[in-house]
Amino acid sequence: MSVLHQTDPELEVKVKKATERISENMHIVANEPSLAFYRLQEHVRKALPPMVEKRVEVTKLHHELQGRCYDVEYAVSAVKSMEGAEKNFDNIQELLKNAVFLKQQIKYEEARKNKKESSSVYKRLSAHITLDLPDLPELSDALRETANRVESMMAHARHSAGAELQRSQTIHH
Structure with a gap:
Protein backbone atom coordinates (compact mmCIF):
# COMPACT_ATOMS: atom_id res chain seq x y z
CA MET A 1 0.00 0.00 0.00
CA GLY A 84 68.82 80.65 61.17
CA ALA A 85 71.12 83.19 59.50
CA GLU A 86 69.56 86.19 61.26
CA LYS A 87 72.32 86.17 63.89
CA ASN A 88 74.97 86.11 61.16
CA PHE A 89 73.32 89.01 59.31
CA ASP A 90 73.22 91.04 62.53
CA ASN A 91 76.90 90.27 63.06
CA ILE A 92 77.70 91.33 59.49
CA GLN A 93 75.76 94.57 59.97
CA GLU A 94 77.71 95.32 63.15
CA LEU A 95 81.02 94.59 61.40
CA LEU A 96 80.04 96.88 58.52
CA LYS A 97 79.25 99.69 60.96
CA ASN A 98 82.66 99.20 62.59
CA ALA A 99 84.37 99.16 59.20
CA VAL A 100 82.69 102.43 58.17
CA PHE A 101 83.68 104.01 61.49
CA LEU A 102 87.30 102.84 61.14
CA LYS A 103 87.43 104.09 57.53
CA GLN A 104 86.26 107.52 58.73
CA GLN A 105 88.97 107.49 61.40
CA ILE A 106 91.62 106.57 58.82
CA LYS A 107 90.40 109.35 56.51
CA TYR A 108 90.56 111.84 59.37
CA GLU A 109 94.08 110.74 60.35
CA GLU A 110 95.26 110.96 56.73
CA ALA A 111 93.83 114.45 56.40
CA ARG A 112 95.61 115.46 59.62
CA LYS A 113 98.83 113.84 58.41
CA ASN A 114 98.65 115.68 55.09
CA LYS A 115 98.29 118.99 56.96
CA LYS A 116 101.33 118.15 59.10
CA GLU A 117 103.36 117.06 56.07
CA SER A 118 102.76 120.35 54.33
CA SER A 119 104.26 122.18 57.31
CA SER A 120 107.07 119.65 57.86
CA VAL A 121 110.48 120.92 58.98
CA TYR A 122 112.19 118.73 56.40
CA LYS A 123 110.14 120.10 53.55
CA ARG A 124 110.79 123.62 54.64
CA LEU A 125 114.50 122.81 54.90
CA SER A 126 114.59 121.25 51.42
CA ALA A 127 112.78 124.26 50.01
CA HIS A 128 115.52 126.55 51.39
CA ILE A 129 118.35 124.37 50.12
CA THR A 130 117.92 125.54 46.55
CA LEU A 131 117.98 129.13 47.72
CA ASP A 132 121.05 128.61 49.88
CA LEU A 133 123.07 126.62 47.34
CA PRO A 134 122.22 127.75 43.84
CA ASP A 135 125.71 126.92 42.53
CA LEU A 136 125.45 123.18 43.46
CA PRO A 137 122.32 121.66 41.83
CA GLU A 138 123.49 118.04 42.26
CA LEU A 139 124.08 118.53 45.97
CA SER A 140 120.76 120.28 46.50
CA ASP A 141 118.94 117.47 44.63
CA ALA A 142 120.68 114.85 46.77
CA LEU A 143 119.85 116.77 49.95
CA ARG A 144 116.22 117.17 48.85
CA GLU A 145 115.98 113.43 48.08
CA THR A 146 117.50 112.61 51.47
CA ALA A 147 115.06 114.97 53.19
CA ASN A 148 112.15 113.33 51.35
CA ARG A 149 113.33 109.88 52.43
CA VAL A 150 113.66 110.96 56.04
CA GLU A 151 110.20 112.53 55.90
CA SER A 152 108.78 109.34 54.39
CA MET A 153 110.36 107.17 57.10
CA MET A 154 109.01 109.50 59.80
CA ALA A 155 105.51 109.37 58.29
CA HIS A 156 105.69 105.58 58.09
CA ALA A 157 106.77 105.39 61.74
CA ARG A 158 103.93 107.71 62.80
CA HIS A 159 101.43 105.68 60.76
CA SER A 160 102.65 102.37 62.23
CA ALA A 161 102.44 103.74 65.75
CA GLY A 162 98.96 105.12 65.09
CA ALA A 163 97.77 101.83 63.63
CA GLU A 164 99.21 99.90 66.59
CA LEU A 165 97.46 102.28 68.99
CA GLN A 166 94.21 101.90 67.08
CA ARG A 167 94.43 98.07 67.16
CA SER A 168 95.01 98.07 70.88
CA GLN A 169 92.01 100.40 71.35
CA THR A 170 89.82 98.17 69.16
CA ILE A 171 90.83 95.08 71.12
CA HIS A 172 89.99 96.74 74.45
CA HIS A 173 86.55 97.79 73.21
Missing part, protein backbone atom coordinates in the same frame (compact mmCIF):
# COMPACT_ATOMS: atom_id res chain seq x y z
CA SER A 2 1.37 3.11 -0.88
CA VAL A 3 0.69 6.19 1.02
CA LEU A 4 0.28 9.16 -0.98
CA HIS A 5 1.46 12.28 0.43
CA GLN A 6 -0.41 15.14 -0.40
CA THR A 7 1.32 18.38 0.10
CA ASP A 8 -0.31 21.19 1.81
CA PRO A 9 0.75 24.44 0.17
CA GLU A 10 0.11 26.52 3.27
CA LEU A 11 2.22 24.23 5.36
CA GLU A 12 4.97 24.36 2.79
CA VAL A 13 5.05 28.15 2.87
CA LYS A 14 5.23 28.10 6.69
CA VAL A 15 8.02 25.53 6.68
CA LYS A 16 9.94 27.47 4.03
CA LYS A 17 9.66 30.71 6.06
CA ALA A 18 10.75 28.92 9.24
CA THR A 19 13.78 27.36 7.56
CA GLU A 20 14.79 30.72 6.05
CA ARG A 21 14.61 32.36 9.46
CA ILE A 22 16.63 29.55 11.04
CA SER A 23 19.19 29.81 8.25
CA GLU A 24 19.38 33.60 8.66
CA ASN A 25 19.81 33.29 12.45
CA MET A 26 22.52 30.66 11.98
CA HIS A 27 24.28 32.97 9.55
CA ILE A 28 24.10 35.91 12.05
CA VAL A 29 25.28 33.75 14.96
CA ALA A 30 28.12 32.35 12.86
CA ASN A 31 29.27 35.83 11.77
CA GLU A 32 28.54 37.74 14.98
CA PRO A 33 32.01 37.31 16.58
CA SER A 34 33.84 38.51 13.47
CA LEU A 35 31.49 41.49 13.22
CA ALA A 36 32.13 42.29 16.89
CA PHE A 37 35.88 42.04 16.37
CA TYR A 38 35.65 44.26 13.32
CA ARG A 39 33.74 46.87 15.34
CA LEU A 40 36.32 46.62 18.16
CA GLN A 41 39.20 47.00 15.72
CA GLU A 42 37.52 49.99 14.14
CA HIS A 43 37.04 51.60 17.56
CA VAL A 44 40.63 50.91 18.64
CA ARG A 45 42.01 52.29 15.37
CA LYS A 46 40.08 55.55 15.90
CA ALA A 47 40.49 55.94 19.67
CA LEU A 48 44.05 54.69 20.33
CA PRO A 49 46.20 57.44 18.72
CA PRO A 50 44.53 60.30 20.65
CA MET A 51 44.78 58.24 23.86
CA VAL A 52 48.49 57.63 23.27
CA GLU A 53 49.04 61.34 22.62
CA LYS A 54 47.21 62.23 25.84
CA ARG A 55 49.23 59.68 27.79
CA VAL A 56 52.51 61.11 26.43
CA GLU A 57 51.30 64.62 27.30
CA VAL A 58 50.31 63.56 30.82
CA THR A 59 53.72 61.90 31.32
CA LYS A 60 55.49 65.05 30.14
CA LEU A 61 53.37 67.24 32.42
CA HIS A 62 54.05 64.87 35.31
CA HIS A 63 57.82 65.22 34.80
CA GLU A 64 57.55 69.02 34.56
CA LEU A 65 55.40 69.15 37.67
CA GLN A 66 57.83 66.91 39.53
CA GLY A 67 60.70 69.23 38.56
CA ARG A 68 58.77 72.26 39.74
CA CYS A 69 57.95 70.52 43.01
CA TYR A 70 61.68 69.91 43.57
CA ASP A 71 62.34 73.59 42.82
CA VAL A 72 59.70 74.67 45.33
CA GLU A 73 61.05 72.28 47.98
CA TYR A 74 64.55 73.64 47.41
CA ALA A 75 63.33 77.23 47.69
CA VAL A 76 61.42 76.45 50.88
CA SER A 77 64.48 74.80 52.43
CA ALA A 78 66.61 77.80 51.42
CA VAL A 79 64.16 80.19 53.07
CA LYS A 80 64.05 78.03 56.19
CA SER A 81 67.84 77.93 56.35
CA MET A 82 67.89 81.73 56.09
CA GLU A 83 65.81 81.97 59.25
